[in-house]
Amino acid sequence: MQFLTDVTLILDSTIRLAVPLILACLAGLYSERAGIVDIGLEGKLLAAAFAAAAASAVFGNAWWGLLAGIGAALMFSAIHGIASINLKGNQTISGVALNFLAAGLTTFLGQSWFHRGGYTPQLQPEQRFTPITLPFADQVKDVPVLGEIYWELISGHNLITYFAFLAVPVTAWVLFRTRFGLRLRAVGENPKAIDTAGISVTALRYQALIITAVLVGIGGTYLSIAQSAGFNNNMSAGRGYIALAALIFAKWRPGPALLVCLMFGFLDAVQLRVQGFKFPYIGEVPVQAIQVLPYILTIILLAGFIGRAIAPKASGIPYTKER
């Protein structure tokens, strides 16, 4: 039974670690499907994490934190939108700038407001999203295998985790079964067709950016007030980039995105557990070797060695109406 417990524990932390990736990845999916490249996911994640922790610490309520997290991501999205939709600037550069802006501002404001070397105050349980016990979880937890799986894996997560897993089928439905989704995909492939049909390219792209901001804002909130009890410097730690990699890996589709994020989360969970562990035959696997796996896998995919990842056609190109 020890083996089963170990596996359940690893899978449990896989879920925890995958949540911010899933949210950021879906966020990127909306914007990239609409033709806006979003290198700035990392920055939005970080800014949202900081805003959520700061607001929750000041107002004493997790929901204010969530609102602030989404608000911060929306502000970043607005800058990105002005630069890349209205001013037709380079979207990659704008994203890079937003990442630095988040890195600089969160530390600077954190130090000025809270004077704790970049940390926000430690949050109390009521200021956070805490684990929820699902119905009957207590009763069945002693049932072997199934009960354990229900208790450890399915029950006992926080609200945002359930939201993230729900967001995947919803995204698939929106994208492939609604008029809005069809238009969204069209504007990323051929904005001219959308324009000719009398639909505003600008409005559609802004709508996509708003959804992106809401999702990545929730992801950032998860980092600081659900997974942890406060913000610390650079706590997104490259997750925005990993989400971007996952998005490419999933070829901009929601279902595969979930699987890839879970896989990257699993690698992360394994990496935490194998530190110092000696495998038979192989010996000790350096932590760094597992850390780089998501990046190396993505590069192999990008290079077209395992299938081809083809981005939405108009992605990264500002739309100019003909004069």
Next chain:
Amino acid sequence: MRQPLPRWVDVALLPLLNVVLAFLIGGLIVMSVGQNPLQAVGIMLYGAFGYGSGFGYTLYYTTDFIFAGLAVSLAFHAGLFNIGPEGQAYVGGLGVILAALAVNGLHWAFAVPLMILAGAAFGAFWAFIPGYLQAKRGSHVVITTILFNFIATSMMGYLIARVLKPAGINSDESSPIQMITRVPQLKDFFGLFNHSPVNITFFLAIIALGLVYWLIWHTKFGFALRALGHNPAAANYAGISNEKMIMIIMAMAGAMAAMVAVNNVGGVQGRLILNFVNGAGFVGIAVAFMGKAHPIGVALSALLFGALYQGGQELAFSMPGITREMIVTIQALVILFTGAMGDMLRIPLEKVWARFAPPAGAK
């Protein structure tokens, strides 16, 4: 009727206004937390230029930023966005330390060229792979260079902690390079720089600026490079091998970025330490955009960022309310306004010109 702006407005005034805008917003942010931005600027100016040691540090940072800025600029002229100088410099550090330790004890006049070559080779290799993947497999360098930064961090972390670290040292670092082998610091020749780490790599940076200018605007290779950047299809039609060009240019950019390691590993630390690049590669992105990827612009903006970084250190002592990260914020605003929103002020400026300047045909 829109009419084009005069060249000097386009080349100098517009970027300058964008930088001023970035600093104004930076100043507002400083004011919003109840600090005085003018006082901060005063302290930073004194810290960066007011005394010998401070000035030496400014030049030391400037050296890093020139190389990183050139690494971005070179690729930029060819239409490639190299976000990887950070990782290229880090891997370049491996070349520098391996060369230095191999000839440890040799006089620097012989050792430093070896360090430069080895560093350049390692940095070039690290940038060549994304170049190859772009040229042959069509994977975008923007994404691959970002990913290569992460891979560099993990790989170098492993190599430093597990391979290069000698027995008997507790922190994660390589064996030290002997004093005689290290890149000599300017304070050995000029008392002015008394405690600062600026070293002869600074002169190398000045030479690199000139070389890049000559390469881009006065050689056949530079012409091909710019042709590729302006119109890849036309370049191809003119008989330029775009694939070959992309790989060569990326490798050159990586070699350029690796010089940051000569400055740091060879000239200051005298050993390879974890994360020695410390963001200098990323500053290169801001430097390149602000300097419009022109060597003169790169030199000026590298000096500005050098002064900001050194002045920022001083600021942290004198005004504890302002942390060094304010500099990262300024850096972000500079990238945003000069890079992504570079044309924001163009239309208002064009209107002003149309009203006050005589029409182009009137002369």
